[in-house]
Amino acid sequence: xxxxxxxxxxxxxxxxxxxxxxxxxxxxxxxxxxxxxxxxxxxxxxxxxxxxxxxxxxxxxxxxxxxxxxxxxxxxxxxxxxxxxxxxxxxxxxxxxxxxxxxxxxxxxxxxxxxxxxxxxxxxxxxxxxxxxxxxxxxxxxxxxxxxxxxxxxxxxxxxxxxxxxxxxxxxxxxxxxxxxxxxxxxxxxxxxxxxxxxxxxxxxxxxxxxxxxxxxxxxxxxxxxxxxxxxxxxxxxxxxxxxxxxxxxxxxxxxxxxxxx
Numbered sequence: 316x317x318x319x320x321x322x323x324x325x326x327x328x329x330x331x332x333x334x335x336x337x338x339x340x341x342x343x344x345x346x347x348x349x350x351x352x353x354x355x356x357x358x359x360x361x362x363x364x365x366x367x368x369x370x371x372x373x374x375x376x377x378x379x380x381x382x383x384x385x386x387x388x389x390x391x392x393x394x395x396x397x398x399x400x401x402x403x404x405x406x407x408x409x410x411x412x413x414x415x416x417x418x419x420x421x422x423x424x425x426x427x428x429x430x431x432x433x434x435x436x437x438x439x440x441x442x443x444x445x446x447x448x449x450x451x452x453x454x455x456x457x458x459x460x461x462x463x464x465x466x467x468x469x470x471x472x473x474x475x476x477x478x479x480x481x482x483x484x485x486x487x488x489x490x491x492x493x494x495x496x497x498x499x500x501x502x503x504x505x506x507x508x509x510x511x512x513x514x515x516x517x518x519x520x521x522x523x524x525x526x527x528x529x530x531x532x533x534x535x536x537x538x539x540x541x542x543x544x545x546x547x548x549x550x551x552x553x554x555x556x557x558x559x560x561x562x563x564x565x566x567x568x569x570x571x572x573x574x575x576x577x
Contacts, residue, residue: 317381317382317383318381318382318383318388318410319379319380319381319410319411319412319413319414319415320379320380320381320382320388320391320408320409320410320411321377321378321379321408321409321410321411321415321417321565321566322347322361322377322378322379322380322391322392322395322405322407322408323375323376323377323392323405323406323407323408323565323566324343324347324373324375324376324377324378324403324404324405324406325373325374325375325376325403325404325406326343326372326373326376326402326403326404327372327402327403327442328367328368328369328370328371328372328373328551328552329370329372329402329442329552330400330401330402330403331343331346331369331402331403332369333366333367333368333369333370333371334363334365334366334367334376335363335366336348340369343363343367343373343403344361344363346399346400346402346403347361347378347395347399347403347405348360348361350395350398350399350400351380351382351395353398354394354395354397354398355382355384355386357382357383357384359380359381359382360380360381361378361379361380362378362379362380362416362417362418363376363377363378363417363418364376364377364378364417364418364421364424364559365418365424365556365559367554367556368511368551369551370442370550370551370552370554371551371552371554371555371556372443372552372554372555372556373555373556374555374556374557375406375425375556375557375558375559375566375569376556376559377417377421377559377561377565377566378417379411379415379416379417381413388408388409388410389408391405391408392405392406392407392408395408406566407566409565409566411565417559420561420562421559421560421561422506422560422561422562422571422574423487423504423505423506423507423559423560423574424504424505424507424508424556424558424559424560425502425503425504425556425557425558425559425560426502426503426504426508426513426554426555426556426557427500427501427502427503427554427555427557428445428500428501428503428513428514428517428549428553428554428555429443429444429445429494429498429499429500429501429553429555430444430445430446430447430498430499430500430501430517430521430549430553431444431445431446431447431497431498431553432447432448432451432497432498432499433446433448433497434448437497440498441552442552443552443553444498444552444553445517445549445550445552445553447521449525450525450526451499451521451524451525452523452524452525452526453491453492453493453499453524455523455524455530456491456499456520456521456523456524457490457491457492458530459520459523459530459533460489460490460491460520461489462530462533462534462537463486463489463516463533463537464486464487464488464489465485465486466483466484466485467483467484467485467486467537468482468483468537468538468540469482469483469484469509469512469537470482470509470540470542471536471537471539471540471541471542471544471545472509472512472515472516472519472537472542472545473509473510473511473512473515473542474510474511474515474542474548475510476509476510476511477510479509482509482540484505484506484507484508484509484512485505485506486503486504486505487504487505487506487574487575488502488503488504489501489502489503489504489516490502491520501516501517501520503516504574511548513554514548514549514550514551514553514554515542515545515546515547515548515549516546517546517549517553517554518545518546518547518548518549519533519545519546520546521546521547521549522545522546522547523546527546528545528546532544560573560574
């Protein structure tokens, strides 16, 4: 009987054109599936918890696939890493129930967005942060975070993309802090996110910080559902998928209780 294997995956988004398979571009999904064929000769269909865009990174994306290959579960991630390209690494593997689906069973996700605040653009961190300049009031950005927390219609924070049944989502935690010198980190945990929602939220908070948007207008802007009133869509390279949460703990501190206390 085939085993259902869950993987915890880390990758450098600058090496790929997103997660999902594309006919004319190299993606993380293709890299993993091709590597398994090279390793075992078996074709698989791997299901990812998130379909990250080109340039977006991950340190904790979860995926699953079914296999008849007899490699011990605790060796699968090590075997994968002998054949995967350098920009992606499998951090852990775990056998899960036959009906587990990394995408549809996810309760929510934790993302981080990194701004590089400096007059001079970054060189070493250019693929992992978004460069911002000028005066920024971090306290104003921090105070504005509360305006986005809760279950709301976030249509004003979505670019046009894949149609969705509803634009209502729930943000459980949103905070922004000085990560290191020159780097500001935005952390967000929610049940799900609309197309470019986090990158637009990052742009909106940036505009609040530099005075282009007044935080007192945010409730009205959200109610309007008007995308043009919010901040710009920030670049993809500042965004990281950190963790995916499930009903039961999968890879550590990612279960139901962790999700609601995070």
